[in-house]
Amino acid sequence: MSSRYDAMTEALHQAGHRLTPQRCAICRYLAASREHPSPERVYERVREEFPAVSLATVYNTLTVLRDLGEIIEIPGTTEGLRYETNLEPHINLICLHCGRIRDLPSDSLSIVQNAIHNDSGFDLYGLRVDGFGLCSACRTAEEDKSHD
Amino acid sequence: MSSRYDAMTEALHQAGHRLTPQRCAICRYLAASREHPSPERVYERVREEFPAVSLATVYNTLTVLRDLGEIIEIPGTTEGLRYETNLEPHINLICLHCGRIRDLPSDSLSIVQNAIHNDSGFDLYGLRVDGFGLCSACRTAEEDKSHD
């Protein structure tokens, strides 16, 4: 079992939350996911294992995990919530055309963190960096179109 | 009139959109605002001048301005859309306690932009950097509480 899963269930346990089978299934999926899932997507996937699971349970668990800092909310380009399950500092490259989100690790973020520490009395818990634009695949497609 | 306002109305005009009084009022408010308004907030403010203005008109105009790149959508901490009217690269410091968003200009962002240009075939249109944590006021309040 991955350490992300262990960290999530450990955090739930430490905070006095129960490790129900539904919650474990949600954590298992989140820990394995690299697709920045929406609540609906989590629901679909968990339902494969627990057909009777409720959307309310999914929302509940996502909220608890977010409050514990185990996942991070990111803005869907327009369509509601998405969750970041990768806690390593990184840049989200969000394609405005196909909607895909790619994680780009970068040392440059430590410089941003330093800038925040130095320039303000702000106590930083988490950093989110989103780059909006066209991914290489969509950029190629756009260029092809303009050649018509 | 501010150059932000001019830029917005100019962009609308260039794109073939009409400069209705409602739209101008929306732009006027956005250009002056430093409060990262929600659609509802824009609606309230514009209604002071146009009591009969419709929420649909507000959404319509915000969408058009966003598509033109004159404003940027940012994630409300939880409560729906918020708009960034400050197009200068900066860090949003979002307080998890009081919800306030403070803009912090920073040279460090050009390093992030370079990192994106160098490490991927991504065509970057816009960058959003959100720091989550406690603002100095709320941090002080939290510390006071823990002294009880």
Place this chain on the structure above:
DNA sequence: TTATATGCAAACTTTTTGCACATGC
């Protein structure tokens, strides 16, 4: 004049809430 925008209201989507029952600890 005429294509675009507006206001209104209804529809839709997403998220939250209340409550009776179930269950992890």
Place this chain on the structure above:
DNA sequence: GCATGTGCAAAAAGTTTGCATATAA
């Protein structure tokens, strides 16, 4: 055993859409 969590369903919140009327260009 009991506080917490679950499933269900209804409600609330947020956003989009359709259409008749108004209007900027």
